[in-house]
Amino acid sequence: MTARNTIPRRRPEWLAPAVLILPAFAVVFTIAAYSAFSLLQLSTVKLTFGEPFRNAETVGLQNYQWLLTNQHSTFWATLRVTVTYLLGTLIPELLLGFAIALLLNRKMRGNSLFTAVLVIPIVLMPSMVGLIGRLYFSYDGLVNYFFDILTGIRHNWYGKDLALLAVILVDVWEWTPFFILILLAGLQTLPVEPFEAARVDGASRWQSFTLITLPLMLPLVLTTLILRFMDVLRLFDVIFVMFAGGPGTTTTTLPLYVYRTTLVQRDVGRGSAASVMLIVIIVSLTVILIKARERIKFEA
């Protein structure tokens, strides 16, 4: 019998892709499973931060119940701050970003230099951005200086009324370029034909913008919003360094709430329960948004 006659033993088809994915899968899911297990366990105990884990006392779901129903819990107030922060950052960033992307989407010298400059705020170290924001928004800071010139009034940005706005403005400065760069890339790859046809038909520039540009850009706008949504919802460093959630609870978004419950109030159990809820909120809302986006894509 020669080798030619033997039927080659074929390896099953799934083997190669499975082996290739295995290292990534093993590493990522081990870390995730270990953390998830530990987090869920911590969320069901009563434990003061700093004490060893053996002092933990199992309390079941009481931590969750306390956060959601107890009158002293600030969880719902935190959610309100979080929603304000989300809307306060995403809406201006989208509108400004779109407008500036349109502005940059013209033939003009220096355009590539401008987009290079816009990369800078996005990649700066967030903790440093927070600290710089703190100085710029101080009473004698840069922001008040320009307010002084324009309106003759200086504001107390560290106070209860304006702290959240200050944090929002820092984010708008940092992340509007994100919208600009992505939407500009989208504008530059729009097909030319519909615009030419519209011009032949005598459409005004405004009409071709609302009837052609906007619908064609919608999927990209939604993708960008979803990505930013995820990031804003989990943002911690900038707010932590600027105001650490204060004054009072005025800048305490969900991630700050997790930190304050665990380390300031030293309640590991409730902090972990809040963490679990943060993860559930972020993942489920993002899944819903991705699904909704896919539906719109099909209809368009």
Add this chain to the structure above:
Amino acid sequence: MKPNLRSITGSRLLDILTIFVVLVFLFPYLFMVSSAFKSRLETFAYPPIFWGFTPTLEHFENIFNDMHILFYMKNSTIIAVCSTLLTILISIPATYSFARFRFRNKEGIAYGFLFLQMVPGISIVFALFFIARSLDLFDTHIFLIVVYLLWNVPYAIWMMRGFVEGIPVELEESAMVDGASRFKAFRLITLPLMAGGVAATAILIFIGVWNEFSLAFFLTSTNARTMPTTIAFFMTHSGIKWGPMFATATIGTLPVVIFALIVRRYFISALTFGAVKG
């Protein structure tokens, strides 16, 4: 044809507006860098001093000599470089698998990775704190290097998958027809072609780790402390030491800004997990 005067002045105005807008975004950064060279009194001056001050290097001397900033830069570099290399090493085979093979539940698994990427660092950092303590790995480089993989590997897979899918599979197939094994075809043809994308991904992961705050802050104390967490040293009881802080921010952000400008071509894909091509 007569040039349309109104539209020319109109577009001039828009040009000026564009330049103004871009300067608004650049200005806070420039002011930060220039403040690193101001004396203490000049930093606090009201109205702020924009130019005409005598540059001083005292804050840079201070952070290098007294605050040992090089130690924290070394930690940041070790952690960022190791975590990035490990990520790329683990992710390339997985990426290839997602891009080139067909198997059951492929997109489901890909989204599984993506969902893990969404988990906020702050939400598991205290669980990781207890884990680190129980493994005796608190305040070590290796713990941060490994923990960052949870976010880096899914990111790298999503990022690089687009680059591999952009390389025509026919190139590999023709090499295989010529007798090359699948691995050889990958090594000789696909790998060189995706090198640019891999480099860009690596740089962006490096930037992410270099800048990361919450995990580094709560999982280290003295030994493995990184650059972004040094901000705590500037917040003293007698107020914030702004000069050294600006100097540190200038030095800490410099490599990242340079890197980001190098991979600008890939930046749009990078920001969108490869969902949008720039």
